[in-house]
Amino acid sequence: MRIVSAVTMSLIALILPATSAFAAPAAGPPACPSGSVCFFSGSDYHGSSWEWTASSGYRDMPPALHDNVGSFVASTDACFINWDPKETRQVHTGDWRRAYGGDFGGRIDGVNGGNC
Template structure:
């Protein structure tokens, strides 16, 4: 018995290769964890995935209003200390702990945050 081998078309071979190899964009995707933020600080970013304008709040500075570019506009954050995120109208708070981070926060409390204070809420 003789088996006839089929030849693959170039298009079929490329399609199979595309399925088996990771996409080029996957290599460009952000790493699984957040960027470093100095101990005793919370690092805020206007964009998701820790991009855009940034600002570092330190626990020793006490309560601070967020700068204009971040007021109601926190896209992501990394916390290296205990903190309390505050929205004033209506008053809401969110406790943040050392090691907390959010890659996409604007659709959540990041779209309402007005200020940050140290310690627990």
């Protein structure tokens, strides 16, 4: 049996880079103002962005986000809508998705407040 000294282990730790097994967990979503849903065209909250507010009622998605929502953060209840064929997705305060483009984000046409 071989015993490795604490000094040797410290030197190894300095030389070898940290692996993903030891990396910190991914951060949560960015802040989005209360009463809003923040949309992003890219995954991980990158790209074009738009803040929809519940007080504005139904809105079509802006051109950069129409059928192109890569991620979102909800700070209010809202209903995401695709018109053809009609589909809806309910989101609630605190919901977020960092990769939504391959899901309903690739079909979303508009957003409305409250329940679907």
